[in-house]
Amino acid sequence: MARVTIREVAARVGVSTATVSRALSGAKRVSPAVVEQVRQAAEELGYSANGIASALRRSRTDTVGMVVPSITNPFFTSLVEGVEHALQDSGRQLFLCSSRSDPALEAQRLRSLVARQVDGIVISPVHGTESTGAVSWAAGELPLVQVDRYVTGVESDWVGVDDDAALRLLLEHLAERGVRTAAFVSSELTSSSTELRVAGFQEHSARLGIGLAPGGMLLGEYSIEWGREAMQRLLAGPSLPDAVTCADDLIALGVLQTCAAGGVRVPDDLLVTGFDDIPFAALSDPPLTTVRQPQVEIAAEAVRLLADAERAGERPLSRLALQPSLVVRASTGG
Amino acid sequence: MARVTIREVAARVGVSTATVSRALSGAKRVSPAVVEQVRQAAEELGYSANGIASALRRSRTDTVGMVVPSITNPFFTSLVEGVEHALQDSGRQLFLCSSRSDPALEAQRLRSLVARQVDGIVISPVHGTESTGAVSWAAGELPLVQVDRYVTGVESDWVGVDDDAALRLLLEHLAERGVRTAAFVSSELTSSSTELRVAGFQEHSARLGIGLAPGGMLLGEYSIEWGREAMQRLLAGPSLPDAVTCADDLIALGVLQTCAAGGVRVPDDLLVTGFDDIPFAALSDPPLTTVRQPQVEIAAEAVRLLADAERAGERPLSRLALQPSLVVRASTGG
DNA sequence: CGACGCCGGGCAATCGATTACCTCGCGGCG
DNA sequence: CGCCGCGAGGTAATCGATTGCCCGGCGTCG
Numbered sequence: 170m171a172r173v174t175i176r177e178v179a180a181r182v183g184v185s186t187a188t189v190s191r192a193l194s195g196a197k198r199v200s201p202a203v204v205e206q207v208r209q210a211a212e213e214l215g216y217s218a219n220g221i222a223s224a225l226r227r228s229r230t231d232t233v234g235m236v237v238p239s240i241t242n243p244f245f246t247s248l249v250e251g252v253e254h255a256l257q258d259s260g261r262q263l264f265l266c267s268s269r270s271d272p273a274l275e276a277q278r279l280r281s282l283v284a285r286q287v288d289g290i291v292i293s294p295v296h297g298t299e300s301t302g303a304v305s306w307a308a309g310e311l312p313l314v315q316v317d318r319y320v321t322g323v324e325s326d327w328v329g330v331d332d333d334a335a336l337r338l339l340l341e342h343l344a345e346r347g348v349r350t351a352a353f354v355s356s357e358l359t360s361s362s363t364e365l366r367v368a369g370f371q372e373h374s375a376r377l378g379i380g381l382a383p384g385g386m387l388l389g390e391y392s393i394e395w396g397r398e399a400m401q402r403l404l405a406g407p408s409l410p411d412a413v414t415c416a417d418d419l420i421a422l423g424v425l426q427t428c429a430a431g432g433v434r435v436p437d438d439l440l441v442t443g444f445d446d447i448p449f450a451a452l453s454d455p456p457l458t459t460v461r462q463p464q465v466e467i468a469a470e471a472v473r474l475l476a477d478a479e480r481a482g483e484r485p486l487s488r489l490a491l492q493p494s495l496v497v498r499a500s501t502g503g
Numbered sequence: 504m505a506r507v508t509i510r511e512v513a514a515r516v517g518v519s520t521a522t523v524s525r526a527l528s529g530a531k532r533v534s535p536a537v538v539e540q541v542r543q544a545a546e547e548l549g550y551s552a553n554g555i556a557s558a559l560r561r562s563r564t565d566t567v568g569m570v571v572p573s574i575t576n577p578f579f580t581s582l583v584e585g586v587e588h589a590l591q592d593s594g595r596q597l598f599l600c601s602s603r604s605d606p607a608l609e610a611q612r613l614r615s616l617v618a619r620q621v622d623g624i625v626i627s628p629v630h631g632t633e634s635t636g637a638v639s640w641a642a643g644e645l646p647l648v649q650v651d652r653y654v655t656g657v658e659s660d661w662v663g664v665d666d667d668a669a670l671r672l673l674l675e676h677l678a679e680r681g682v683r684t685a686a687f688v689s690s691e692l693t694s695s696s697t698e699l700r701v702a703g704f705q706e707h708s709a710r711l712g713i714g715l716a717p718g719g720m721l722l723g724e725y726s727i728e729w730g731r732e733a734m735q736r737l738l739a740g741p742s743l744p745d746a747v748t749c750a751d752d753l754i755a756l757g758v759l760q761t762c763a764a765g766g767v768r769v770p771d772d773l774l775v776t777g778f779d780d781i782p783f784a785a786l787s788d789p790p791l792t793t794v795r796q797p798q799v800e801i802a803a804e805a806v807r808l809l810a811d812a813e814r815a816g817e818r819p820l821s822r823l824a825l826q827p828s829l830v831v832r833a834s835t836g837g
Numbered sequence: 838c839g840a841c842g843c844c845g846g847g848c849a850a851t852c853g854a855t856t857a858c859c860t861c862g863c864g865g866c867g
Numbered sequence: 868c869g870c871c872g873c874g875a876g877g878t879a880a881t882c883g884a885t886t887g888c889c890c891g892g893c894g895t896c897g
Binding site: 184185186187188191197198199200203222224225226227228 | 844846847848
C-alpha cells in the first residue's frame with residue numbers, strides 16, 4: 170500500500186522531480202533519452218501520479234460531476250451513459266451522484282462536487298424551487314449546465330426536450346385515434362418539465378377537443394408504483410376515459426400493470442401513452458406508445474456547453490429544447 | 504468564481520489558519536467564542552474547504568469508488584443504490600464509474616480511482632481473466648471488495664449470490680412443472696458468475712432428469728438484444744424445448760419479446776425464467792419468473808467489508824455467497 | 838571571436854488544509 | 868514563592884506534483 174512518489178522516480182533516474190514531471194506529461198522539451206529512462210523507472214517502481222496533488226496544484230481535475238434525481242430510472246441512466254460517452258473523447262471522467270429526489274441530499278452532493286473541484290457539473294435538478302439555492306450557488310462556483318429539468322432563476326445553460334412539442338405529438342396521435350376524454354398521470358408539479366408537460370397537455374387537449382376526465386389529473390411521482398396507484402384510482406371512479414397519458418414511461422408501465430391485473434384491455438378499452446422511450450417501454454404488455462427523447466443529443470450538447478463555459482467566461486446563456494419523436498406501439502393500437 | 508480560502512477566514516477573524524481549521528473540524532478544543540466567530544466569518548465569506556487540499560494532507564477522501572460493467576442494467580443500478588445508501592450512514596460518498604464491459608476501460612477507471620485516492624473500491628469486474636491485472640493491482644493499492652462477479656487469483660473479499668443455489672431453485676421449480684428439456688441462454692463464459700450459472704444449470708438439470716435441448720446452450724451477452732436473437736435461433740431450430748432458462752432478466756425479457764412476436768405462447772408453449780428480479784421483470788408479457796438476488800444485503804455487506812479492511816490491515820478473506828429466493832410469476836404458469 | 842538564442846534541466850515556490858510541536862498565561866499545589 | 872500542568876492558540880512543516888524562473892552549455896551568426 171505504500172505509494173511511490175515522483176521523488177523516488179527522480180532519485181532512481183538521478184534527475185529532479187521537475188524533469189520527471191515534464192517527461193511524463195510531455196509539457197516541455199525533455200531529451201528523448203531521459204524520457205525513456207523516466208518511463209522505465211516509473212514502470213519498474215509502479216509509479217502512478219497522485220491525482221490529488223496534481224489537482225491541487227493545477228486546480229483542475231479533468232473530472233465532471235453529474236447529479237441526477239434517480240439512478241434507477243432508465244431515462245437518467247441513458248442520459249448518464251450519453252454524458253460519459255461524450256466526455257470520453259476529451260479524456261475526462263464522470264463523477265456520478267444521485268440526489269434521490271431529495272433537495273437536501275442534492276445540495277450536499279453539489280457541495281461535495283465543488284469541494285472536490287470538479288471542472289464542471291451537469292445536473293438535472295430535483296425541484297423547481299427548492300433546488301434553486303444550491304444550484305445557483307454551484308453555478309457561481311464553476312461551469313454548470315442543467316439537463317432535462319431546470320430550476321428558474323439560475324444563470325446557467327440548459328438542454329432538454331421540447332415538452333410542449335412532445336405533448337402535441339402525443340395528443341394529436343390520440344385525437345387521430347378518436348380519443349375524446351383523457352386522464353393525465355404525472356408527478357407533483359415540482360419540476361420544470363413536469364409543469365411544462367401538464368401545461369402542454371392542457372393546451373393541446375383543449376385545442377383538439379379532448380376533455381379531461383373527471384378526477385383525471387393525477388399528480389404523484391415518477392415511479393412504477395405511482396402509475397399503479399393512479400390507475401387504481403381511475404378504476405375506482407365512475408367511468409374510464411378513452412386514454413391515459415403519462416408524464417413518463419415508468420408511470421405508464423405501472424398503469425399498464427394495473428390494467429392487466431384489473432382486466433382492462435389496452436388498447437381495446439383504453440389507450441395508454443408514456444414519455445421518454447426507455448428500453449423497457451417496448452417490452453411491456455402491450456408495448457408502450459411513447460415519445461422518444463433524444464438522449465444522446467442532449468448529453469452531447471450538455472458536454473459541449475460545459476466545454477464552452479470552461480473556455481470562455483461570459484457568454485450568452487443557451488437554452489436548447491431539442492425535438493422529440495413519436496414512437497407508436499400497441500398501447501394505442503399501433 | 505474566486506474561491507475563498509481558509510487564510511481569508513483567519514484574517515477576518517484575526518486568528519491563525521490552524522485555529523480556523525480546528526474550529527471548523529472540532530478536532531481540538533477551541534474556545535466557544537472563537538468557534539462562533541469563525542463560523543460567522545466562514546458563513547459571511549461563503550467559505551467552503553478545498554477538499555483537494557484536505558485530501559492531500561490527510562490522504563483520505565471519504566469517498567468510495569465503484570466500478571460496474573454497465574450502468575443501464577437495472578441489476579447494477581440497484582446494487583449501486585444499495586451501496587450508496589449504506590455509505591451514507593458513515594458520511595461517505597460514492598464515486599461511480601462504468602466500465603462498459605470493456606477490460607481496458609475498466610483498468611483506466613481503476614487507475615483513475617486510485618489516483619484520486621478514494622478510500623476503497625467496490626467492483627463488479629468485467630471479465631474473469633482479463634480483469635485480473637488491473638483488479639489485483641488496485642487491490643494492492645487500497646481496500647477493495649468484489650461484488651456479484653469476481654476474478655480469480657486476486658486477494659480480495661467478495662460478496663455475491665449463491666449461483667448454484669439459484670439454479671437449483673429454478674430447475675427444481677421447472678422440474679415440478681413437468682419440464683423435460685430446457686435451453687440455457689447466457690453470456691459468454693467470461694465472468695465467474697456466468698460460469699457458475701452454467702455449471703449450476705448443467706449439474707441440477709442432469710440431477711433432475713432435464714435434458715439440454717439440441718443447440719440449447721446459447722452464449723452471448725447480458726442484454727435484451729441477445730435474448731431476442733437467441734430466441735430467434737431457437738425458433739429456427741427443429742423443435743422448441745419445454746423451457747428457456749436465462750442467466751439474467753434482460754436476456755429473459757428479450758426472449759419473451761421474441762416469443763410474443765413469433766406467436767409462441769408463454770407459458771402454454773414454453774416456460775421462461777430470468778435471474779436477478781429487476782423491477783421490470785414483473786411488468787413483462789407475461790410477468791417473469793426469476794430468482795431474486797438480495798441486492799440490499801450484498802451492498803451492505805460490501806460496505807461493511809470495506810470498512811473492516813480499512814481498519815484492520817491483514818485479515819482472512821471473506822467470500823460471502825448470499826441466498827437467492829425464487830419469485831414465481833406467469834412465465835412459468837405461476 | 839564574441840554575443841546571442843535556444844535547449845535541457847534544476848531550484849524552489851506554490852496550491853490549501855492539517856497537525857506536530859511549541860509558547861504563553863493562568864491557576865493550583867508543595 | 869516557585870514549579871508544574873493544562874488549555875488555547877500560533878508557527879511552520881507537510882502532503883506530492885507542477886511550473887516560473889534561472890543557469891550553463893552549445894551552436895550559430897555577424
